[in-house]
Amino acid sequence: MKAKLKYFIEVKGEYYNCPIELTLSMISGKWKGIILWHLIGNDTLRFNELEKAIPSISQRMLTKELREMEKHGFIYRKVYPQVPPKVEYSLSDLGRSVIPIIKSLSEWGSNYAQNCGKIYIKE
Amino acid sequence: MKAKLKYFIEVKGEYYNCPIELTLSMISGKWKGIILWHLIGNDTLRFNELEKAIPSISQRMLTKELREMEKHGFIYRKVYPQVPPKVEYSLSDLGRSVIPIIKSLSEWGSNYAQNCGKIYIKE
DNA sequence: CCGCATCCTCCTGGATACTG
């Protein structure tokens, strides 16, 4: 055992026991991983396009997760005031700073899935 | 947009929409991050030592998280049949394979905390 | 020392319906 210094972290009114917990809380949520993944690969995406890219997500959850990511400062939301509405989402600098993490999560998961799981294709 | 190939992953009866979600599910849980962190730095740790290293965790949660990580194959649990009991936990090869991820989570979180949060020391 | 068993609360996320 090294130092026994105990501390906690406070960010925007939330409390964390360690930086790992903090980071995980920012990218956790059932759909944030895959949403980030699509935004990494696509520069900007409309609400509609994200829905199509993630067929099993509901409108409610897509909205909810996007709002949280916006609050975290991970993404920008650009609204075009027109009818029908058009809204574009894109990564901020902070969002881009987690790309390496998301990629390593993705790679680790892919390896693990190939060794210990099964992959099913949907038609 | 690239390929529109849709799929899902099945591992041990659980289903995931993408490898990122899969990986996150393995390391998510309020205390797994900090438990892994301590096991990374200490080779083997007794139940007791983990409790002291993570003052705010309850016995129930420590047991619960350790059981899940054992089920995931991340850690070994070695029981010494003696009175009073002695149990040692250590990382498996699979557990060690996530060290780079945990470290990058930790680094990102530390940076973020320093820029956007506050760190409080407990006595 | 290292747990397990109960009970309880809150939060996440799903289903469904409605709107500017």
Place this chain on the structure above:
DNA sequence: CAGTATCCAGGAGGATGCGG
């Protein structure tokens, strides 16, 4: 097209007490 609003079920996680 891009959302709200409501309702609801299940599970995560906390508090407490007992046991080999």
